[in-house]
Amino acid sequence: MTTTLVSAPVATVPALIVLDMAGTTVIDDGIVEQAFARAAERSGLPITDPDAALQYVRDTMGQSKIDVFTHLAGGDRAAAERANAAFEAAYRDLIAEVGVSEIDGAGEVIAGLAAAGVPVVLTTGFAPDTRDAILAALPWAGAVTAALSPVDAGRGRPAPDLVLTAVVRAQAPSLAATVVVGDTASDVESGRRAGAGLVVGVLTGAHDRAALEAAGADAVIDGIRDLPALLAARGL
Numbered sequence: 323m324t325t326t327l328v329s330a331p332v333a334t335v336p337a338l339i340v341l342d343m344a345g346t347t348v349i350d351d352g353i354v355e356q357a358f359a360r361a362a363e364r365s366g367l368p369i370t371d372p373d374a375a376l377q378y379v380r381d382t383m384g385q386s387k388i389d390v391f392t393h394l395a396g397g398d399r400a401a402a403e404r405a406n407a408a409f410e411a412a413y414r415d416l417i418a419e420v421g422v423s424e425i426d427g428a429g430e431v432i433a434g435l436a437a438a439g440v441p442v443v444l445t446t447g448f449a450p451d452t453r454d455a456i457l458a459a460l461p462w463a464g465a466v467t468a469a470l471s472p473v474d475a476g477r478g479r480p481a482p483d484l485v486l487t488a489v490v491r492a493q494a495p496s497l498a499a500t501v502v503v504g505d506t507a508s509d510v511e512s513g514r515r516a517g518a519g520l521v522v523g524v525l526t527g528a529h530d531r532a533a534l535e536a537a538g539a540d541a542v543i544d545g546i547r548d549l550p551a552l553l554a555a556r557g558l
Contacts, residue, residue: 345527384506386478427547
């Protein structure tokens, strides 16, 4: 395991763990990119440079998909909504075709946290229907306190809304006692902007160590399986 640590003002006991979904607890394996390609074709999204559009999708992994499509549609909200609906349908189709698998150790870690009385809230840039389709395929979904999409919180990442809403839903006592974990710069930025006590990047998804550290991660670990060891090292 390779871990980079930077000092952060963490409370002595974590009162809430906020985990991203695709790339952090659920294997993406290129499904987002495949769904984007299908959505662009089916919706007639006006894209002049497919390579640049795909790179933008990669760079904005973790953000609200409707926001991503609004940018790609040049601000045309109606076109973005058509593309987003096509994306959500394509993603659900791909789930049915290839299935859903957890990131190694995700279920074990979440179950362990729940058993210790630490609430876990999942967050995602997907719409609720897609989010719930993913959760329905995971045997440990019942162990989480809540699962949130941008529509549940107000704004998507990198805004702090998802983390702040998670704190309210879980009735956590403070942001200083909240740990945020994700695989993208947007996940990290959201945690930082919310004022979470510890923000952790994982290397199982879209962005590399350099991007996660540049976004302000207090720690970068190989994957979710290493989270308990990190928390223990921090005295949590």
